[in-house]
Amino acid sequence: MMQTYRLSLFVSIIIVLTLSYNTTANAQVSNNFVIMIDPGHGGKDSGTPGTGRYKTTEKDIALDVSLALGKMIQQKIPAVNVVYTRSNDIYPTLNGRTVLANKKDVDLFISIHCNAQPGKTGTAYGSETYVLGTTKNKQNLEVAKRENSVIALEDDTEVYKDFNPDSPESVLGLMIAQEAYLDHSIKLARYIEDEFQVTAKRKSRGVKQNIFYVLAYTYMPSVLVELGFLTHKKEEDFLNSKRGKELMTKSLFNAIEKYLQYLNVNTNDVVFVEDTTTEPPSKSIEFKVQIAASSKELETKPYNFKGLNNISSIREGSLFKYFYGNTSNYEATKQLEEEAKKKGYKSCFVVAFKDGKKIPLIDALKTISN
Ligand SMILES: [Zn+2]
Missing domain, CATH: 3.40.630.40 (Zn-dependent exopeptidases)
Structure with missing residues (x-):
């Protein structure tokens, strides 16, 4: 059971990051x-x-x-x-x-x-x-x-x-x-x-x-x-x-x-490295869909983002990054990602935050799976 779960987590992580990888026998990823x-x-x-x-x-x-x-x-x-x-x-x-x-x-x-x-x-x-x-x-x-x-x-x-x-x-x-x-x-x-x-x-x-x-x-x-x-x-x-x-x-x-x-696109055979440090379950993990990055600051209004609501932004260096949605439920975020893609944000991707700070998605998934 645990193994099945790990495997499915493993597969979903690959899909999430568009890892596009199928040389390992277990991971069937087509894109x-x-x-x-x-x-x-x-x-x-x-x-x-x-x-x-x-x-x-x-x-x-x-x-x-x-x-x-x-x-x-x-x-x-x-x-x-x-x-x-x-x-x-x-x-x-x-x-x-x-x-x-x-x-x-x-x-x-x-x-x-x-x-x-x-x-x-x-x-x-x-x-x-x-x-x-x-x-x-x-x-x-x-x-x-x-x-x-x-x-x-x-x-x-x-x-x-x-x-x-x-x-x-x-x-x-x-x-x-x-x-x-x-x-x-x-x-x-x-x-x-x-x-x-x-x-x-x-x-x-x-x-x-x-x-x-x-x-x-x-x-x-x-x-x-x-x-x-x-x-x-x-x-x-x-x-x-x-x-x-x-x-x-x-x-x-x-x-x-x-x-x-x-981009975290895996180019080696080893895809998922087990992390031995265990963090306590955290409610402070949030997932959002990054849809855009821009050198100019845009109002987070639907008309600037193809009609999408619930847009937030952060500044990273000289770029403003824009996100769609905000939920602690990873599956729900995947649906938001699909929605954003349908709206034309073809390269959008899920990002994770912990206590308001951006963290690697893989770390967030490990945290919520504990
Ligand atoms: Zn030329």
Whole structure:
């Protein structure tokens, strides 16, 4: 009986954390963690040609690094599913890429690109990782303009009619749709830029924000990586070299691994570690559903949260986190989570509080099971 209970607790913990894991015989979990890798450009759209000294262009380097990254993830973390927007030299539309990501229930979207300065050569070099956001920085604006510009070359431009990075209303709408995922996107972006510096010994130009179509319309944490400048001779040589691609791939892999650890996504065989310390049963455990995170403070009114009532918020660093519901009953919280998902908060998740302080969910579940 106890064992059955432990097993069911074990299984539910896995489901709760979207651990997406089924290599252990006992845990039958169907929804694996899915990473979509999006090699920028492709086919008729070659991306930046760089200095022109190489036959390869941005689309080729993006594809090479994307495929190597996917392969490394599948080899080292087989519990994670990898899907691509393209795995050869074709051009999926920007809209097609986001539709695919949303349809496949992707948990993380990574778009891989190379940067360029206007003109054939330039002095700028280094990596940048973007999350959705607004900027007044001229260089960031140019990067987004260049990456979005292919829209104009697509056959069906009708689907892009609501996408207008120059309109404050349009941008506000895009930002609200992405708020729920922003803190996760920033987390991964930081890991990526750190890894480029530490593992690949590259210059990092930092985590940046701007309005990229593929970031605005993917309803999950998403980042766009600029590996480096192909208009910078030395960096172009590096990114065209086998060693260079390997280092960038390894950096991206390390960052993803850190991100999965941060999310508590289990990547090892041991899933549930028995805690030998026993805490007395506590009535002070509360469960809530985290639905959004935002850099700006929103009134906790239903109209700001797709009609959901009983919204609370806390401030963590520079972010305000918003929660739906408040109950000591874990099962009830799972129902609230389903409700929030139906309302469109697809990546919402259950969080636990003890005496008003956020604690790891697994600790809360252990406490209430005692
Ligand atoms: Zn690009």
